[in-house]
Amino acid sequence: MKNKARTPAGLLAISPSEREAILDGIQHSIMVRRDAKLPLIDEQQVYQRELQLLVTGKYQAALESYLVDAYRHVRPQMGLPGRIAMTLQARRVAEAALFADQGIVNPDAAPSNVLKSMIRYTNGTMASLGI
Numbered sequence: 001m002k003n004k005a006r007t008p009a010g011l012l013a014i015s016p017s018e019r020e021a022i023l024d025g026i027q028h029s030i031m032v033r034r035d036a037k038l039p040l041i042d043e044q045q046v047y048q049r050e051l052q053l054l055v056t057g058k059y060q061a062a063l064e065s066y067l068v069d070a071y072r073h074v075r076p077q078m079g080l081p082g083r084i085a086m087t088l089q090a091r092r093v094a095e096a097a098l099f100a101d102q103g104i105v106n107p108d109a110a111p112s113n114v115l116k117s118m119i120r121y122t123n124g125t126m127a128s129l130g131i
Contacts, residue, residue, distance in 0.1 A: 012058045012107060014051060022050045056108045066094035066101075067117075087118040 026046055033040055070090040077086050091112060098104050106112075 012055050012062075012104065014054060018054060019051075022047060022054070025050070052108065059104065059107055062102065062104055063094055063098055066097045067091070070094040070097070083118050084114060087114050091117065 026041070026043055029046070030040055030043070067090060070093040071086075073093065074086050074090045077083065091114075095106060
């Protein structure tokens with residue numbers, strides 16, 4: 001279930017130029033596929049997916065500073081299970097802080113990529129921040 005109803009309008013809104021860029025990309029894909037005599041794509045499905053990716057990207061950008069701060073406050077743990085636990089704990093703390101400050105909830109029902117977050121924040125990025 002998506003949390004769109006709880007996300008304040010405007011904070012993760014898609015601009016007209018962003019919508020136009022998505023539609024232009026879809027039309028380009030259709031032309032290329034038609035010229036190559038390939039099966040055409042489902043325009044509505046691709047459009048919805050592109051919108052979801054864009055909104056999720058905006059959410060991740062809004063969450064970034066909260067994640068950095070959350071990693072400063074989680075207890076360091078050793079080993080892969082410890083790193084996974086740190087990542088999940090930091091993510092929960094950051095998402096709660098973002099919601100408390102700006103009223104933004106994760107618009108994506110799928111869980112975040114824990115491995116990607118773990119690598120980014122526990123290998124180098126956080127060390128470069130002095131954490």
